[in-house]
Amino acid sequence: MADAIEDLLSESRTFPPPEHFAKDALVTDTSLYDEANEDVEGFWARQALQLDWFQEWDTILEWDRPWAKWFIGGTLNVSYNCLDRHVAAGHGDQVAYHWVGEPGDKRTITYADLFDEVQRAANAMKALGVQRGDRVAIYLPMIPEIAVTMLACARIGAAHSVVFAGFSAQALRDRIDDAQCKLLVTADGAWRRGEVFPLKANADEAVDGAESIEHVLVVDRTDSEVSMQEGRDVWWHDVVATADPTCEPEHMDSEDLLYLLYTSGTTGKPKGIMHTTGGYLTQVTFSHRYVFDLKPDDDVYWCAADVGWVTGHSYIVYGPLANRATSVIYEGAPNFPAEDRLWSIIEEYGVTQLYTAPTAIRAFMKWGDEHPDKHDLSSLRLLGTVGEPINPEAWIWYHQTIGGGRCPIVDTWWQTETGAIMISPLPGATTTKPGSATFPLPGITASIVDDAGHQVGVPGGGYLTLDRPWPAMLRGLYGDPERYEQTYWSRFEGRYLAGDGAKRDADGYFWLLGRVDDVMNVSGHRLSTTEIESALVSHEAVAEAAVVGRADAVTGQAVAAFVSVRNGVKTDEALARALREHVAHVISPIAKPASLLFTDDLPKTRSGKIMRRLLRDIAEDHELGDVTTLANADMVDTIKQRYLASASTSDDE
C-alpha cells in the first residue's frame, strides 16, 4: 500500500551535543529513557516526588481509555510549589521575572515579591466572591499581573481561562459564556507597537449582558481613559494593594481543574482544553528542567511566547516557577522600536536559554543579520523552538547567527492538548538533525500509523499518534466529553490522534510534516507541505514559504506556492522559475510548484502559524472563509488580487 505521506526531503547534517555543553549538562546518556522503559509509572511517580504534596497519592494512574487520572488521592497546590517552597528554602531574594515593558519601563520581581503579590491578589479575588471550583477569565497583556492572577487562581482553587489579549470582544465573550466565568481580570489598555490597544473597551463589550460575570478587575497599565461600571468594575491597585498579605493555599486534589485554554482551531467552535493539577505540574516541571537543562542558580531563561498560549502557561509560568528559574518576560513586539529588540534584551540580561517559534525565526532571517550582529549574544547556551515544523535552513540560521554555532537547539513538538513537551532532544544527550524534533522524551511513546491504523516501519511516514496516557494530557473538552472522544480517539482504535503528519528516517528520528489536513495529493503522491516549503526556504533568496494543493483537472491537485523573500532580494519571473526548478531539483519533479506567487507576508493565526486553508481558498478562487482569527487579515485580499492577476501568466505544465 502507498505511504500515507511520502518521504521527500533528506537531511544529512548532524549535530552531536557540543562537548563544552555536555560537560555540565543534567543528562548526558540514555539512563532516563532506560528508567522510563523499565517502569513508566514508577518513572513518573519519581518525577512527581520532585514536587511538594500535602498528601501523597495512593494510585499512580487509572486509565479508562480515553480518560486518565494521575496520582489519585494526592493533594497539592500549584502556587505553593511555584512560590512558598522556594521562599521557605531561602530563595526569596532570587529574581523570578525580569520584566521589560514595551515602552522601556522595567520591573524586577523576586520570588518574595511574587509570593506577596499572589497572596494579596488571591485575597482580593476571594473578596470579589471567587471561590474554589469557580472559573476566572483573564484578558491581560504580557504584564506581571497575568502570572500573578494565574497563580492566585491556583492558590484558591479557581480555574483560570486565559484569553489572548489580541482576541476580539466576541471571542472573549464566547469563552466567558462557555466556562461561565465569574470574574474577568483585564487592563485598561495594552501597548502594541507604541500604540494603546483598548483592552477595557473590548472587555466591556464582551461582558455586556454576560450573566455569569459578577466583577471585572482592572489593571492600570497605560493610564488610558476607561469607563468603570459602578458595583461591577474595580481597580487592581485599589483592591490588591490593600488586601491581606497572607492567604493559605487550598489543598487541591491531583485531578482538580487547574485551567481551561481554548484552542481556536481553524473551524468550528473553540475547544475548551482541560488541564488538571498533579500530573500537569509533574510533566511541565520535568520537561522544563531537562529539555532546557535548567540550572536555577545560574541561568536567565527566556521563553518569548505569549502567556495567552499554552507555551506561556507551561514554559513562562508553571514549569519555570516550579523549577525556581529566573526568567525574562517582554511585553511587546519584537520589532519595536527596532528589529533588534530581542537581541538587546538578551545582551542586557545575559539570557542563557531562548525559546521561540519558527515564525519568529523566519521573520528575524528576513529582517537581516545586521540586527543580531549589533549585540553580544555570547551568554546564550541553548536555543529552543516550538509551534510549527522548523525548516532546516531556518534551524541552521538560528544555530549560526543567534547561537554562534555553539548552542544546542531543542526542537520541541507538543500541543495545547498535550500540556507539555512530548518529542524533543535532551540537549546534552541527543545528536540533533536540523528540522527533526528527534525522539519522544523519557516516559512518552509515539507511533506513526498508516490510513488503516497500522504502524508504519522505519523509515516510513503517516499519522502521528500517541498510544499511552501521559501525566499532562488533556482531561477532556470542557462540557463536551463526546467531542473529546470523537476528535482525538475515534480515528484509530486505542490511539490519540495528534492531527499532524510525521515520518521517521532510517535512524528512527521523528520529523513533523505539518497538519494532515494540509497534505496534498498530486498524481496519487501524498505530499506534505513542510518538505516542499523547506526546499523553498533552502534557497538563499527565500525567508518564508507556504504551499497548498489546489484542484487540478489532470493531476488531482497541483502545488501552489506562496513565497516571501529576504530583505533586499528582487522578485521577478526569473526568480520564480529558478525557485520552482530548485524544488524539482532538491526534492523531485512531482513536488515542483505549478505556480508561485511572491508576497510580502503570509496569512497567520494570532499565534503565528501559517493558515494554509486561506491560501487554498485563494488558489481555488473560493469565497474566502472566516478571516477574523487572523493576525494580519488585511493582507489576504491583496494576495488574492495579485494571485488572480498572475494566474494567467504562470505556466501550468
Ligand code: WTA
Ligand atoms: C504544531 C503549541 C512541528 C503541530 C505548543 C501541533 C509543531 C500544533 C511543533 C500545536 C514542532 C508544535 N514541530 N510542528 N516542534 N510544535 N507544532 O496547540 O502542528 O498551539 O499539532 O501548541 O503546532 O499547536 P498549539
